[in-house]
Amino acid sequence: MVSEHLTSSEGRPLALDEASRARERQFWLSLYEQMLTIRLFEEQVNELYMSAKMPGLAHLYSGEEAVAVGVCAALRRDDYITSTHRGHGHCLAKGAAVDRMFAELLGKQPGYCRGKGGSMHIADQESGNLGANAIVGGSAGIATGAALSCKRRGSGQVVVCFFGDGALGQGLLYEAMNMAALWQLPVIYVCENNLYNEYTPNRETTAGDMLARPRAFGIHTEEVDGQDVRAVYAAAVRLVERARRGEGPAYLQCNTYRFYGHHVGDIQRSYYRSREEEEWWKAQRDPLKLLGSWLREQGLAEDSHFAEIERRVRAMIEAGVRFALEAPYPDPQEVAQHVYA
């Protein structure tokens, strides 16, 4: 993936020749489109839940799009990721298709896991997604093992382990990071710090300096504004290239915020976070708005570009939902398949 894109946080328009401008426009609009895809996908998931068309619950990624999109833009298709209970954004950013995602969420046969996984377990080997995980911190070992495998196979692949700030409570993460540092593995631990572990602010669950934890293992550690996709991308490119060069693991904390509740059913939130706080993040720190205004300021994109993208994404989402609603359920006999390989 190209790493020379404009990622400086300066607002002033940059002097570029036409070819570079076209390249920049195309690149950043494609990231915008991916973020919008996640945003509208999640809105549709919420709809499906509200209208009782989706079984179970889902944890929406809205508000955090810049993290998955910025990080995955720095990856090759054959690089691996591991994801979390809040995983739809990671899956889409790594290359999953919306129709098969929706189908999985509805428990339908054409879903990524033939309806067996559901929202919290989407895996897609073709796009390098080793799977979402409903156990907090549960993929720290898997990601690190995949990184050892990349190293042994000399494949040049790297692994990104996404997890929430809540996973800092799990011992497994520290055991895995210790080994990654000892063995100089090509893994990047991406902490999505959205300030809450479910319904508890992380200042009540996390002692000391969060970043001091990976640093204690000698892991290269950075912190980034997770709402600014350009900043996330720039950091991810640096860390991915380090890892690919064999310089070992890295840790990237992305400071972010979820716009919805912990899951779709979490409607009454005032006892753990204020309406004002939510409104502030949505108004001031929306990753789509931030990238959109930068593109406008730079004169790289205008209303017509955004309108065209939105039209395209909405059409894709609509078609995806229709596909999923019409798709068949798995055959009952599949229940006993895939227990053993």
Added chain:
Amino acid sequence: MSMPSASSAASAPQVPQAPEGWREITLGQAIREALAEEMRRDPRILLLGEDVAEAGNPFKVLSGLVEEFGPERVIDTPISEAGFTGIGVGLAMTGMRPVVDIMFGDFLTLAMDQIVNQAAKVHYMSGGKLKVPLVVRTTLGATRRSAAQHSQSLHAWFSHIPGLKVVLPSTPYDAKGLLKTAIRDDNPVLFFEDKMMYQLKGLVPEGEYTIPFGVADIKREGSDLTIVATSSMVQVALAAATELEQLGISAEVIDPRTTSPLDKQTLIESAKKTSRVIVVDEGYQSYGVTAEIAAVISEGAFYYLDAPVKRLGALDVPVPFSPVLEDLTVPTPAAVVEMAKTLCGRA
């Protein structure tokens, strides 16, 4: 308080008027009442777990407790199951009476060493000098569309470990009385609540009562067939028994209420009376609770049985997400009825 009449009242489908001094409450409320009453009685009791305070845990079972007892006694922890369960063991060994909340029974795997290698063995290894009065409250049960890592019923694992007690309430009445006993017990107790049953209503008396461990409850009397059922499967067995009655088959439904200790005598007596037994449990069928109970009955009532003891557990697969598949993994009243008809030569 007379137990059998109380519980048969609790499990009766239609009760026009609650008897004097009894109220109808949900299983979730029964749990909360037991905790609140015990915490008022004994200041050594502490609650620990994820989102147990203001959030009242994700199932809202603990709502109001932090308001009454404060954050010193209702403690929100980080997402550190091994850590806070271990802290529970240490609290218990030094004079406190902790109740630890493991949100989904699936997460017990993360605390396994602390429960199995530490809590279960401390009393024995210390030659009886130390004890661990710890309660681990957790959940079991599928059909919530929560997929493979949030749906398991893992109570058999703990029933297998000497030193642990395992409780499986199936009604609000049982839940309240058994939880009080668990808290007062000097041993580590695993207390499994069916997450799909928190809204189940039943009659519970106003006053104080406890239910001893190791005493099965006859939820319904019958003469042709015994259905032994645990936790979530008691309602399934009762529904099956109602259907069987239409077919002229009289089924007795027995709930052991605790798998460790197990009330072997009541199970064996019923088997001797009816000569046919089905055991239903939501854990996996292979190597599960149904196997142990079937073996106990086969040994104890061998000469009285007309047929081998039949078992019905969860299908031996990770719980799938898709509703059309998930529903196939859990025993249903229809499956119990079919099995009963075959067993009674009526298929």
